Amino acid sequence: MTPIQQREVVKFVPNVPVEVALKFAMPGKIISTKSGERVLFTLADDRVMFLDLGVAKKVEDLGVNVREKFFLCRPPVGKKDAEWTAWLSPETEKTRAKVEVAPQREAPPEETTLEKKLRESIELAKQGKLGELGNGMFAVQAGASAGTPAPVQADAQNGHRTSDNDNGNTNGTNGNGAPKHPEPSAPPVWAQSLLGQTNALVDVYAAALSTASSKHGNQVKPEDVRTLLVTAYIQCSKGGLYAG
Secondary structure, three states: OOOHHHOOEOOOOEOOOEEEEEOOOOOOEEEEEOOEEEEEEEEOOOOEEEEEHHHHHHHHHHOOOOOOEEEEEEOOOOOOOOOOEEEEOHHHHHHHHHHHHHHHHHOOOOOOHHHHHHHHHHHHHHOOOOEEOOOOOEEOOOOOOOOOOOOEEEOOOOOOEEEEOOOOOEOOEOOOOOEOOOOOOOOOHHHHHHHHHHHHHHHHHHHHHHHHHHHHHHHOOHHHHHHHHHHHHHHHHHOOOOOO
């Protein structure tokens, strides 16, 4: 290593900025001189500079790393209360800005557990993968509904089974050979329950569509809301939350 006495010492002329870069990390080495304690810095070009403790503190406050360029400027002679100034070079500022912005672009937004489950359920439903999902939810085909058999009546006299056709008449006949009309009666309990649950689901679906539209705009489509509603309803039904 070249002795300090043989190295070039940076001369600071009053009011003239000097660009420098450190060869080693902060802090510098404190040494005793005839004018008091000073801080020795070795520069990237193997020169050395001696700074008063106050000026060295300004360099330390810049947080400069090895080989980062910065400027030092000695105040004009005779100016009262004048102080040294220290600032980063434009090249160093640009480099630091790139390093600070890059992680913000690359870091993806953190996904919550609920968001992950809903996303997986929607993706699997769109791909036609029905049944139990690995995330604890249940995917069903969009638009699918349970088939309900037509109510069947029995002829007490001849034991024939009759059912309603499209025009409201029955397939059985009375003693005169005329079509036999059933007696009007109240809907069965299962039909009333089914109607009530269907109406409730329609109300929930409409409310969910309104919320999705007001909060998320076009990001959540109606078919996605329908799939989530059917999935949630089936899951709750399996847990015994709803009574038929």
